[in-house]
Amino acid sequence: MRPNDANIVGNVHGGIILKMIEEAGCIIGTRHCNTQNGDRCLAALVRVEKTEFLSPVFIGEVAHVTAEITYTSKHSLEVQVKVKAENILTGNEKLANKAALWYVPCSLQNVDKIMEVPPIKYASEEQEEEGRKRYEAQKMDRLETKARIEEVVPPPPNQEQHTVGFSQSSLIHLVGPSDCTLHNYVHGGVTMKLMDEVAGIVAARHCNTNIVTASVDAINFHRKIKKGCVVTVTGRLTFVSNKSMEIEVLVDASSLVDAEKGKYRAVSAFFTFISLDKDNKPLPVPPLKVGTILSLLSEVSQFIKT
Amino acid sequence: MRPNDANIVGNVHGGIILKMIEEAGCIIGTRHCNTQNGDRCLAALVRVEKTEFLSPVFIGEVAHVTAEITYTSKHSLEVQVKVKAENILTGNEKLANKAALWYVPCSLQNVDKIMEVPPIKYASEEQEEEGRKRYEAQKMDRLETKARIEEVVPPPPNQEQHTVGFSQSSLIHLVGPSDCTLHNYVHGGVTMKLMDEVAGIVAARHCNTNIVTASVDAINFHRKIKKGCVVTVTGRLTFVSNKSMEIEVLVDASSLVDAEKGKYRAVSAFFTFISLDKDNKPLPVPPLKVGTILSLLSEVSQFIKT
């Protein structure tokens, strides 16, 4: 881990870890899906399950990422990934993250053609059965989320500190070649890194301290983002407890040059951040001010969601 | 802003800010030019007006870049961009930079075909009239500069400290995929970042202190640079006052593989740097030694220019 991977006090950004996780998942998924005959294909990320950042990772530590395919349906597969951080000066090792990702194989000839996934062998029937349950659950959740997130419109900015509008932040990014896979769509890991960046800025603006990613709710990738698009990533506080901040992050994409116009919602997720002092001890988070109808509505929608 | 964006005492390089400004200008310009029928096109940077770095930006701060189209001629458009730096720990905000950029829309089918720019609406006739004046002025300046810069040949190196030849520096850079737009020409912002890098090394060699970009004279992009080219960026002192150093930076491009051989002058500009102590207070700059005919000629040409 290098200085650029970390914040000013040396904690590696959650987004960097999510990007590595996705890279491992993409490699193992793509390799597996090409073990059969037919079109060559790439594994495209469609969902990351809720994941927790168990220990912080620091500059100078070595991250070990291991991935395993744990379930296959006809057209998708689940990869479980573990990240361990090793301090090569002291020999200490700790588990930094565990995540589960869902991929679908897209043909390299025609990116809209979903290929079949070769089945894996399970150690036991129970294992297969548990995988099937996870598969059904995520399928359901993806459908629900898709309907809901299309309607979300971020509220207008607000100058009053500790309101939703005050810390709300957006970044735009022009998708370049290094952000993309072999078929010129953005790597899921690149998008997650941008999402974590925006969420981190929202959290820091709210509490004016050093903040770190504590966990990420399920991330759903509804639509692909092509090279040459502009992505707008918007984050806003949706809930604040004494200990943590929940931030909804929405990713909208629009092509600058293509015939097909219009902005579309591509990805969405909730990130949870905590506030830390200089010795990495948790600090209390200032409460969210409810001054406007919009932030009120936001709280209501939050209430309904939970 | 990350550690890699800054010098060793934490000031973000002017080149990083110029690159962000250009990215914003390119996005808004390209988006506007594709609102009409006809070939899809990309906005190519042809000129950046003189700009001043009003406040330094530091690692850990968040930079906000906002861009607006302020004038359109038949084949070009002006974008005005503002950069604000926000310290998210203290909430302080300051204006870091204001710039005006000129773009022309190039067809994606044929990069040499300049498309028409859809007109914008002006708030008042005065506004349009002022835009027209800026348009005429930059057009004139671009023609004049083009003729002049073709002839400039940097002097040979010199071992004596504080001479022009002593601090003169060149870098070469092989244009890679990430440096390029969708039609495989170098982003103007990438070139400006390289120019600032060389100018910074010249300035640091002259005064052996921490230096920062104070302002950039108008930058004219005379010819495009294609993917796979080698660019040579050369900087040399052209004027030194007690408070600042003026450095001329020339960008030459040559293709490594294309049939069309030969080096050509692609971009040129003057950068002004100041020298700072550890607390970011200005330091006096050592005077320029005039020991040789060549450095004398350089001073003369400087005199004529001003």
Add this chain to the structure above:
Amino acid sequence: MRPNDANIVGNVHGGIILKMIEEAGCIIGTRHCNTQNGDRCLAALVRVEKTEFLSPVFIGEVAHVTAEITYTSKHSLEVQVKVKAENILTGNEKLANKAALWYVPCSLQNVDKIMEVPPIKYASEEQEEEGRKRYEAQKMDRLETKARIEEVVPPPPNQEQHTVGFSQSSLIHLVGPSDCTLHNYVHGGVTMKLMDEVAGIVAARHCNTNIVTASVDAINFHRKIKKGCVVTVTGRLTFVSNKSMEIEVLVDASSLVDAEKGKYRAVSAFFTFISLDKDNKPLPVPPLKVGTILSLLSEVSQFIKT
């Protein structure tokens, strides 16, 4: 491997592979040297043995880097590294590179203090004996090279094509935080990447075709390079056969701000490049023109060396 790692026809740069090799060596070396009591230390690269690029690596392939400690002396250790490239679409795997690197452990408290290396266990006495021979041979070669390279001064540029002066190239690079280890000295891999970049530009300028790194002669790291230095990397042709080009690359470092002034020679090596057509078939290399006394001298020195 991403688009940014490769040239315009998709071959991954040798420099990228050298950088990965060094990262693996540094991790395993540092881990081993910290298994004993005493100051914490970092493994600093002092030499890379001659290495051949056995197969090209392409964008989209996955590189597997494995490293093993194969010899330890009192104050240094040898790491052997293998790079395999896997095409995850076809399942094909090939050996891309094998390299041997020598490290010495430097204390984190005092970078000039060389620590002791914990001994490893050998599978047999022969193995240990062979290691000792490699150790003695590299020690001798490092001393000889150090004396020789201090004196090399690159010839002046020349406008005539196919001369040494025509293709000679230099780049300057300001060492930033992400180039550095925890004790703020440049990673050996970063330097090797810059060296390969310059050598590639020299080769491409000589033959105006697609070129790739075929092999690298022993690279000796004579002196460390600190954060904030400017490095000047210069490459020039030293020998051309029908099939390949040999390029000497010299790395000079100078501090911009430190009290200790002056440029010093930090690293040197010979790179061999070959020229390829669009189907990756070797092309003949244009012969080197000997037009001046300087290029003649260069040929003579080449003759003596071989």
